[in-house]
Amino acid sequence: MLLTGKRLVITGVITESSIAFHTARVAQSQGAEVLLTGFGRLSLVRRLADRLPKPAPVVELDVTSASDLASLSERVAEHMPAVDGVVHSIANAPASCFGDFMATPWEDVASAVHVSAFSFKALAGAVAPLLTPGASLVGLDYDARVAWPDYDWMGVAKAALESVTRYVARELGPHGVRANLVAAGPLRTMAARSIPGFADIGETWNARAPLGWDADNAEPVARTVCALLSDWLPATTGSIVYADGGVHIIG
Known part of the structure; x- marks a missing residue:
């Protein structure tokens, strides 16, 4: 199996519809030990x-x-002595960050960037004492190359996440640790429901995707995450892998 013997820390499990939950389920089916x-x-x-x-x-x-970050490796070690992979599925922004880009105050932007982008570095540093050579860090992204309607400062935070991931890959690469992102298409998760205009994007995505797109099925994204957690992409780091049905290539 793809992940036999792998010990994984998976963040961001909120509901059964979440990408993190589906990733945990698929990872276990592929032989991994999982901690949430x-x-x-x-x-x-x-x-x-x-x-x-x-x-x-x-x-x-x-x-x-x-304090949570400082004690994380010790608390994880109570359940698994080493970590072979980490999934960063964490993002949050105040409501003011959506829908009126020019009016959002800095304090709310700072919160969005802290939770959604800086946290990738923070999480990587917190688990670093447990990471094995060949370990893989995988974050969840939403294509930040363009300006999406109403996504606003969360789009900026995702762009920051993409940059942070490249720097984490540079810093941890000499230790044999990879860091990559999976840019998912829109899925009907609890987080997505808080984004204005999400329903409109989801409705048109399937029509634009060369492979089609099912916004109610997170398993293709979960499988992509698990592929990056495996040993099958040993020379891939600092990259964004798209699991969006191909929409990112359509003009």
Whole structure:
């Protein structure tokens, strides 16, 4: 199996529709051992962890908390002595960041960039003591090459995430650690529902995608994440892999 023996930390499991949950499920089906992180509603995350093919341990992580980050490797080590892969599926922005780009205050922009982009570096640094040579960090992206309607400052945060990932890849490459992103097409997740205009984008995506697109099916994206977590792309780092049905190539 693709991930036999791999020990993975997966963040961002909020609902069964989330990309993170589907990634955890697919990873387990491919032989991986999985640990989830959650913030706030830990009881909900634990219930979701119990719905996986094999119940997974859960540790608390607020990526904006210095104390949470400082103790993360120690708390993860209670469940797995080393980590072969990490999935960063964390993004958040205040409502003001969507729909009126010119009116958003800096404080809200700073929050969006902190949680959605800087956190990739913060998470990488927090788990670094446990990472094995050949480990893989994978983040979830949304194509930031263009300006999407109403996506506004979250689009800027995703562009920052893409840049942060390249620098993390540069810094951790000498240690044998890869860092990449998967740019997913629109999926009907809880996070997506908070984005104005998402329904309109989702409706047109399938028509534009050369391979077609099902906004209710996160498994193709989860499989792409798992491919990057595996040993089958050992020379790929600092890259963006598109799992969007091909929309990114259409003019």
